[in-house]
Amino acid sequence: MVTGSATLVEAAGRRVLVDFGAFQGGRDLERLNEKPEQMDVATLDAVLLTHGHLDHCGRLPLLAKAGYKGHVLATPATIEMAGLILRDSAKIQESETARRNRRRRRAGLSEEEPAFTTEDAEAILKCFRPVPYNEAVEVTDGHRAVFVEAGHMLGSTSIDLAVSEGGETRHLIFSGDIGPGSLPILKDSRCFTQADLVVLESTYGDRDHRSMGETLEEFEEILHEAIEAKGRILVPAFAVGRTQQIIYHLVELFLSGRVEPFPVYVDSPMASRANRIYMRHPELFDEESHKVYKALEDNPSLRRFFHETESVEESMALNKQGGPCLIVASSGMCHAGRIVHHLRHGLWRKETHVIIVGYQARGTLGRRLVDGEPHVRMFGERIAVKAKIHTLGGFSAHAGRSALLEWLACCAHSGPKVVLNHGEDGPRAALAEAIRERFGLETAMPQMGETLELS
Ligand SMILES: [Zn+2]
Ligand SMILES: [Zn+2]
Numbered sequence: 001m002v003t004g005s006a007t008l009v010e011a012a013g014r015r016v017l018v019d020f021g022a023f024q025g026g027r028d029l030e031r032l033n034e035k036p037e038q039m040d041v042a043t044l045d046a047v048l049l050t051h052g053h054l055d056h057c058g059r060l061p062l063l064a065k066a067g068y069k070g071h072v073l074a075t076p077a078t079i080e081m082a083g084l085i086l087r088d089s090a091k092i093q094e095s096e097t098a099r100r101n102r103r104r105r106r107a108g109l110s111e112e113e114p115a116f117t118t119e120d121a122e123a124i125l126k127c128f129r130p131v132p133y134n135e136a137v138e139v140t141d142g143h144r145a146v147f148v149e150a151g152h153m154l155g156s157t158s159i160d161l162a163v164s165e166g167g168e169t170r171h172l173i174f175s176g177d178i179g180p181g182s183l184p185i186l187k188d189s190r191c192f193t194q195a196d197l198v199v200l201e202s203t204y205g206d207r208d209h210r211s212m213g214e215t216l217e218e219f220e221e222i223l224h225e226a227i228e229a230k231g232r233i234l235v236p237a238f239a240v241g242r243t244q245q246i247i248y249h250l251v252e253l254f255l256s257g258r259v260e261p262f263p264v265y266v267d268s269p270m271a272s273r274a275n276r277i278y279m280r281h282p283e284l285f286d287e288e289s290h291k292v293y294k295a296l297e298d299n300p301s302l303r304r305f306f307h308e309t310e311s312v313e314e315s316m317a318l319n320k321q322g323g324p325c326l327i328v329a330s331s332g333m334c335h336a337g338r339i340v341h342h343l344r345h346g347l348w349r350k351e352t353h354v355i356i357v358g359y360q361a362r363g364t365l366g367r368r369l370v371d372g373e374p375h376v377r378m379f380g381e382r383i384a385v386k387a388k389i390h391t392l393g394g395f396s397a398h399a400g401r402s403a404l405l406e407w408l409a410c411c412a413h414s415g416p417k418v419v420l421n422h423g424e425d426g427p428r429a430a431l432a433e434a435i436r437e438r439f440g441l442e443t444a445m446p447q448m449g450e451t452l453e454l455s
Helices: 060-065 074-108 118-125 212-227 240-257 271-281 285-299 312-321 338-346 364-368 401-412 425-439
Strands: 006-011 016-022 044-046 071-074 128-130 138-139 142-151 157-165 168-174 199-200 232-236 263-265 307-308 325-329 353-356 375-378 383-385 388-391 416-419
Touching: 006 157, 006 168, 006 285, 016 060, 016 138, 060 074, 071 074, 071 142, 071 364, 074 118, 074 128, 074 240, 138 240, 142 307, 199 375, 199 401, 212 232, 212 240, 212 388, 240 263, 240 271, 240 285, 240 325, 263 271, 271 307, 271 383, 285 353, 312 325, 312 416, 338 375, 353 364, 364 375, 364 388, 401 416, 401 425
Parallel strands: 016 044, 044 071, 071 128, 168 199, 199 416, 232 325, 232 353, 263 307, 263 325, 353 388
Antiparallel strands: 006 016, 138 142, 142 157, 157 168, 375 383
């Protein structure tokens, strides 16, 4: 599946974990958010983290809770992002458990514990060690790793884990999540030329996104429509990544005069904190974004259209805000967070536009909207979907099928075994077929908990 990324490597007498993400999208999946039994923390030597998204780092506090004292290696920007996301996640766990326990007490039931606490999150954050991009670092005996740009979110990486045993070295490549190469702000992904094993993500293994140019045209059209009808535009976006990208495109469109400026609200305290992390890492920006940010800085009359809302009261006040306006709020899959309230107020109005920019897992409200359901249930209420739902796949932070194949092409000549993860079965199978056709390589599509041997 797309969430819950985790791979345990056992080689040269050592055990190294690559990512330990949370499952997201519906209660059944979220029940999997625990430490699997076979994950013996006492014998775990090191953890490598590709990037700070929750579906890659979300279970790390469980390791600290189980007594893990080793290192978690990640780039400096990933460490900051993971800190933001894990602290937030711990707070949500604590408050949701408290809410459930109030009910359980009233029902005469015993109290539950949160999966992990702020203390566990802080404990694992103390284990983080920064690694530079593009330099080999020592992981544990016989294991060295090189982290390179993945172009997917700030700090994101693909990792080459080189394992040496008996004078032989094997290169195990972990793609992490790979960006499409056309994302603003971020630099493009880099690939590896030598591989014995490649664990490749397959989120969009069955399709190509529309080009960034076409996507921007569509985005611009939606903005014009909303301006005309004085409609509100709701963008469900995870606080980290898409939010900064949407703001970037808006700044660009406003600056160029293609779209008349209107109020834009980032309704997420976490997104505001993520923005500040972005601004602390200009070294990771591409050249174009330096220009755009500079232009915004020099233009106070444009800056006043961009607002960040902190408090719940400010967020609620947005319901009275007339159109045109654009509100970006999390969660990206519409299953929690402030966006849910904006959708409740907006979905039944035909002048509302909802722009879906990220992956929508099965079982989430976002997926139901994308699937075109005429009614949805929210807060026990049946709500008609009259709003226009747009899916802008071209804004995705994930490479489409062709870009995944291009990335793999760098090392395909060295004949690696390919393992597909981070994808539903349909896209995985489609990507496996394309890999067989183009490179003649066999791919494995393991289920969770399955062990593969590299001889
Ligand atoms: Zn990601
Ligand atoms: Zn991911």
